[in-house]
Amino acid sequence: MTGPPPEGGGDAGPPTRRWGLRIRVTIAFALLGFVVVSMLAVTTYFLARDYLVEQRERSAARQAFLNARLVRDVLLVAPDDPAGAVALLELSPRSQAAFVRDGTWYGQSDVLGPETLPAGFATFVSEGQAAHQRIQLAGAKRYVVGLPIPAVDGIYYEAFSLSELGDTLEALRNVLLVGAVLAPLAAAVLGLWASRLVLRPVGEVSTAAARIAEGDLGTRLEPSPDPDLGRMSQSFNAMVDELTERMERDRRFAGDVSHELRSPLTTMSAAASVLSGRSEEMSPRTRQAATLVVEEIDRFQELVEALLELSRMQAGSTDSVDAEPTQMGELVLRSVPRSRAHDVAVRIAPDVDVGPVVVERRRVERIVVNLLDNAEEHGGGQIRLSVTRRDGMIRITVEDEGPGIRSEDRERIFERFARGAKSGSRGDSLGSGLGLALVAEHVKLLHGRVWAEDRDDGPGARFVVEIPERPA
Numbered sequence: 001m002t003g004p005p006p007e008g009g010g011d012a013g014p015p016t017r018r019w020g021l022r023i024r025v026t027i028a029f030a031l032l033g034f035v036v037v038s039m040l041a042v043t044t045y046f047l048a049r050d051y052l053v054e055q056r057e058r059s060a061a062r063q064a065f066l067n068a069r070l071v072r073d074v075l076l077v078a079p080d081d082p083a084g085a086v087a088l089l090e091l092s093p094r095s096q097a098a099f100v101r102d103g104t105w106y107g108q109s110d111v112l113g114p115e116t117l118p119a120g121f122a123t124f125v126s127e128g129q130a131a132h133q134r135i136q137l138a139g140a141k142r143y144v145v146g147l148p149i150p151a152v153d154g155i156y157y158e159a160f161s162l163s164e165l166g167d168t169l170e171a172l173r174n175v176l177l178v179g180a181v182l183a184p185l186a187a188a189v190l191g192l193w194a195s196r197l198v199l200r201p202v203g204e205v206s207t208a209a210a211r212i213a214e215g216d217l218g219t220r221l222e223p224s225p226d227p228d229l230g231r232m233s234q235s236f237n238a239m240v241d242e243l244t245e246r247m248e249r250d251r252r253f254a255g256d257v258s259h260e261l262r263s264p265l266t267t268m269s270a271a272a273s274v275l276s277g278r279s280e281e282m283s284p285r286t287r288q289a290a291t292l293v294v295e296e297i298d299r300f301q302e303l304v305e306a307l308l309e310l311s312r313m314q315a316g317s318t319d320s321v322d323a324e325p326t327q328m329g330e331l332v333l334r335s336v337p338r339s340r341a342h343d344v345a346v347r348i349a350p351d352v353d354v355g356p357v358v359v360e361r362r363r364v365e366r367i368v369v370n371l372l373d374n375a376e377e378h379g380g381g382q383i384r385l386s387v388t389r390r391d392g393m394i395r396i397t398v399e400d401e402g403p404g405i406r407s408e409d410r411e412r413i414f415e416r417f418a419r420g421a422k423s424g425s426r427g428d429s430l431g432s433g434l435g436l437a438l439v440a441e442h443v444k445l446l447h448g449r450v451w452a453e454d455r456d457d458g459p460g461a462r463f464v465v466e467i468p469e470r471p472a
Contacts, residue, residue: 022195029191030184037183041176049169053162057143060095060160061132064145067091068156071099075152082106082154094161101154111138111159121146125155134162141166201229205236217244272297323470325356328364328394332387335365339372341383349388357394358470363442368396370435371463375400379460389469393448396465405461410452414440443467 019027067089074085082099086107089097098105098112105113114122116137125131125146132145143160204221211219220240221233272294282290329348336344368385375383379400386397405413416437443450448467455462 022192022199025195025199026188026191029194030188033187033190034180034184038180041180045169045173045176048172052165052168056160056162056165057132057134060143060158061145063095063160064132064147064156064158067097067158068147068149071156072149072152075149075154079152091158094164095158097156097158099154099156101152111142112144112157117144117146117157125157201232205232208236208240212240212243217247268297323358323360325358326361327353327356328359329353329387331359331361331364332368332385332396335368336372336385338365339369339376341372341376343382344372345382345384347384347386349386351389352387352394355471359394359467360446363446364396364467367439367442367465368398370439371396371398371465374398374435374439374463375402375461378402390466392469393466394469396467398463399455399460401458401460404454404459405452413452414450439463439465 083106096111098107224230329352379402384399
């Protein structure tokens with residue numbers, strides 16, 4: 001089978017890393033959860049804060065009015081005892097009260113006094129206007145209410161601590177922050193579960209498509225009770241059935257045509273042999289025509305034989321080939337003379353023939369011969385053949401000094417009748433275009449891979465075959 005070059009091979013740059021759809025869905029759920037919960041938390045906090053502050057101020061103002069009325073009633077009975085009137089108030093530990101008459105403060109504390117209240121606030125109340133304000137007193141935020149009491153010629157002040165409300169708002173803020181942190185995690189878990197549920201059919205289709213691409217045309221999707229997925233499964237299976245049938249028709253057609261051509265080709269080859277044997281009796285022009293006829297018949301016969309072999313291999317009806325222990329270096333060396341290549345420089349790594357490996361000899365020979373013939377026809381120059389061992393694989397490399405292969409043709413040249421670019425890329429060839437397709441099929445049956453790349457030490461192409469090493 002064909003495959004991409006390993007690291008360091010070819011001129012392709014580093015692949016762009018992209019996150020999978022499942023990860024992107026999970027991240028999207030997490031971000032959406034974070035945004036929604038954050039907006040909800042912020043809105044909840046400010047609405048709750050405004051509501052609680054408003055309720056606290058209303059309650060404090062109401063309490064201040066009640067306490068001011070009590071002080072007024074006491075002073076109407078005992079006008080000379082303002083301090084006693086303030087002392088009679090049942091104040092909470094978080095509030096302080098004071099009564100002011102003629103500039104004298106009764107019930108004065110470190111919170112309420114002539115130095116603690118803002119001058120503008122005290123002046124406003126002294127002019128006979130009730131006032132309330134949130135101010136900072138004694139290092140804490142407090143809500144102060146000032147009420148003039150004309151009936152007793154005085155002013156009543158009461159300060160309420162807002163620290164309890166601050167603690168409540170802080171607790172609410174912390175809860176909302178924890179929720180904003182945990183919500184994306186919960187949303188990510190939900191997104192991961194949802195993506196698995198939604199993408200499971202896609203994964204099954206992808207797995208089935210990969211198996212079909214590897215040659216398992218019997219792969220089908222299981223029917224689904226879901227109406228949408230059921231239609232997808234039926235459409236996919238129908239597509240595979242149609243594809244299988246079409247491929248089978250193509251194989252049968254190529255095989256039948258090739259088989260039917262063998263008999264007339266045999267007759268034509270025999271006649272060509274007779275013509276070739278009597279070439280000395282012919283005129284120069286007739287001899288030239290006979291030579292062309294013989295060459296074309298030989299090429300035609302080679303094409304038909306290659307088509308038959310390829311059809312049998314792709315139909316899964318190849319002749320059984322027994323794997324046997326062999327020295328890979330010796331096998332490759334014996335395969336070189338069977339090719340049409342000239343000036344082949346062979347290099348066998350010392351560790352290749354350390355021990356025999358179990359391999360199908362005929363397939364390896366066909367791979368080597370076809371690669372060398374391809375280099376001879378298209379490479380145009382000296383050919384180098386090397387055999388090495390790497391990471392449990394036997395690597396066979398064929399290099400030439402031709403114009404190289406364009407990146408867009410490196411996969412296509414392993415297809416039937418593919419010759420790459422017609423002009424300037426790999427030259428004009430009389431080859432059948434089946435040699436590399438046969439190489440790919442043989443490599444696939446050997447559970448290896450093959451790819452093409454440019455040489456990194458000069459112009460030319462490099463074909464690399466990797467076959468799993470099976471020690472004898």
